[in-house]
Amino acid sequence: MLKNDNIFINFLTDLLQNFNKILRGKNEKFCIIQIKNVKEGGICMKIVHISDLHVSGYNFVEKWGNSLIKMVNSLNPDLILVTGDLTDDGYIYEYEKACSFLERFSCKNKIVVPGNHDARNEGYLIFEKIFGTRFPFYQNGKLAILGLDSTEPDIDDGHIGRENYALIREKLKNFEIKILMLHHHLIPIPGTGRERNIPVDAGDVLKICAEEKINFVLSGHKHLPWLWKLENTYFITAGTATSFRLKGYSYPSFNFLEIEKGSFSLTIFNVEKEREEEKFKRSLKIPK
Numbered sequence: 001m002l003k004n005d006n007i008f009i010n011f012l013t014d015l016l017q018n019f020n021k022i023l024r025g026k027n028e029k030f031c032i033i034q035i036k037n038v039k040e041g042g043i044c045m046k047i048v049h050i051s052d053l054h055v056s057g058y059n060f061v062e063k064w065g066n067s068l069i070k071m072v073n074s075l076n077p078d079l080i081l082v083t084g085d086l087t088d089d090g091y092i093y094e095y096e097k098a099c100s101f102l103e104r105f106s107c108k109n110k111i112v113v114p115g116n117h118d119a120r121n122e123g124y125l126i127f128e129k130i131f132g133t134r135f136p137f138y139q140n141g142k143l144a145i146l147g148l149d150s151t152e153p154d155i156d157d158g159h160i161g162r163e164n165y166a167l168i169r170e171k172l173k174n175f176e177i178k179i180l181m182l183h184h185h186l187i188p189i190p191g192t193g194r195e196r197n198i199p200v201d202a203g204d205v206l207k208i209c210a211e212e213k214i215n216f217v218l219s220g221h222k223h224l225p226w227l228w229k230l231e232n233t234y235f236i237t238a239g240t241a242t243s244f245r246l247k248g249y250s251y252p253s254f255n256f257l258e259i260e261k262g263s264f265s266l267t268i269f270n271v272e273k274e275r276e277e278e279k280f281k282r283s284l285k286i287p288k
């Protein structure tokens with residue numbers, strides 16, 4: 001081998017190592033830390049649910065991004081859950097932009113799952129490097145949250161997969177409050193046009209939600225907030241918080257979930273108007 005070839009290989013090796021260091025550094029920033037203010041004997045938690053930021057996309061509205069950061073920071077949530085589509089096409093420069101955006105939230109406790117846009121162009125590999133896993137799990141006392149990657153690379157349709165059914169049952173058993181989060185909606189959302197991209201095995205996952213008495217399923221994808229209840233499970237969809245791709249006369253939004261023992265409230269915030277738009281208070285059946 002020529003000397004020049006060796007120099008070139010060394011250069012490439014250094015470059016790859018530095019690249020990995022950058023990604024590992026990002027990963028540390030998004031690790032979940034213990035939340036201290038869960039009340040003994042009960043559950044009291046403030047969760048912000050945001051989705052479909054599409055930070056790097058043509059339709060991203062910077063003004064709405066700034067409003068979102070300001071509004072979320074003023075709510076001082078315990079946890080921020082992000083149900084995918086941080087990017088438009090899953091490229092690394094897009095992930096870098098998305099990470100810089102997420103870092104502006106003062107709440108350091110974030111759980112993120114990928115959306116169909118993030119999985120494009122092998123973006124799911126970058127996602128894994130940055131966030132550590134496509135299937136995050138978090139538990140705190142009586143509450144547990146499991147994130148599922150519902151994407152298939154370069155396909156917009158959702159898919160959970162039989163291989164993950166046992167994971168849902170296993171991880172969430174023995175908790176009082178059980179939360180699943182995934183990008184794709186399991187139940188059609190009104191006002192979002194022709195139904196498409198719903199996970200191909202949504203029926204089987206809905207059955208698991210009922211059998212395992214899952215309290216909440218949080219999703220995004222359709223860019224419109226909605227609340228459904230089926231059996232004892234609330235299916236909450238977040239709208240897009242920062243993208244111009246809005247359905248009809250809808251508005252950019254995020255969800256704020258306040259969980260207490262026996263009840264919860266869901267507030268939908270309008271990011272454009274910087275105000276509370278809708279509020280729902282519902283009872284919460286906690287399995288014995």
Ligand SMILES: [Fe+2]
Pocket residue numbers: 085115116117183220221222
């Ligand atoms: Fe999506």
